[in-house]
Amino acid sequence: MVELFTCSHYRFASAMGQPVRISLMLPRWRPEARDWPVCWTLCVRWRYFNADDWEQQYLAQLDRYGVAAIRSELEGIAAEHDTTQLVLLCFERQIDPHGCHRRTFARWWWRHTRESVPELDPAPHTPLGERWATDQLTQTGPGQYEVSSVEEPTEEE
Numbered sequence: 001m002v003e004l005f006t007c008s009h010y011r012f013a014s015a016m017g018q019p020v021r022i023s024l025m026l027p028r029w030r031p032e033a034r035d036w037p038v039c040w041t042l043c044v045r046w047r048y049f050n051a052d053d054w055e056q057q058y059l060a061q062l063d064r065y066g067v068a069a070i071r072s073e074l075e076g077i078a079a080e081h082d083t084t085q086l087v088l089l090c091f092e093r094q095i096d097p098h099g100c101h102r103r104t105f106a107r108w109w110w111r112h113t114r115e116s117v118p119e120l121d122p123a124p125h126t127p128l129g130e131r132w133a134t135d136q137l138t139q140t141g142p143g144q145y146e147v148s149s150v151e152e153p154t155e156e157e
Contacts, residue, residue, distance in 0.1 A: 002071075002078045004109070005087045006102040007120040009033070016120050017085030020077055022102060027091065037077045041065045042088060044101045058101050059108060067112050087120060 005017060009027035012019055019033070022042040026033050041061075048057040062070070078086055092100040106117035 001084070002075055003085045004074065004106075004115070004117045005085065005120045006106055006117055007087050007089055009089050009091055011121045012087060012089055017087045018078070018081045018083040020074075020086045020088050021090075022088045022105070023090045025091075027089075036089075037081065039070075039073055039077060039088065041070050041073050042101075042105055055101075055104055058104055062105065062108050067109075070109075071113075088117070 003017075007016060009023070009030060019036045021033065021036050021038045024043050024046065044054065044058055045061065048054050051057060074086060078084060088102055088105070090100070090102045092102065103119065106119070109115060109117050
């Protein structure tokens with residue numbers, strides 16, 4: 001089974017796992033990002049990128065693809081890179097649960113699969129992100145993480 005994590009391009013470290021871009025653009029200061037796989041089903045679309053209702057449109061996009069298609073794409077990436085840990089990366093530095101599509105995906109995934117997607121950014125920048133920045137995550141070794149007792153997020157989160 002593939003374990004999913006999220007992080008920003010700014011804070012990602014290779015020991016965290018296989019990076020997977022879920023952003024439309026490359027982080028230009030990271031030349032190695034050209035070789036990172038992209039999960040296109042999880043990228044926010046340009047047509048609603050700056051819209052007030054971007055989150056609703058993104059959730060509708062996730063619903064259109066559905067768990068099976070998203071899981072299939074992620075498992076394909078994991079198999080291609082011979083790993084079981086994928087780190088989904090975007091540019092958002094502030095971990096606002098309703099201002100960052102990687103955390104919106106994490107909540108959506110939890111609600112549909114009951115599988116947690118912990119945030120690996122070691123330094124959340126907003127109080128809203130503090131709980132989501134750890135998700136009861138314990139590092140058990142280099143590039144190895146274990147999730148313990150994850151609670152279901154509430155609508156406010």
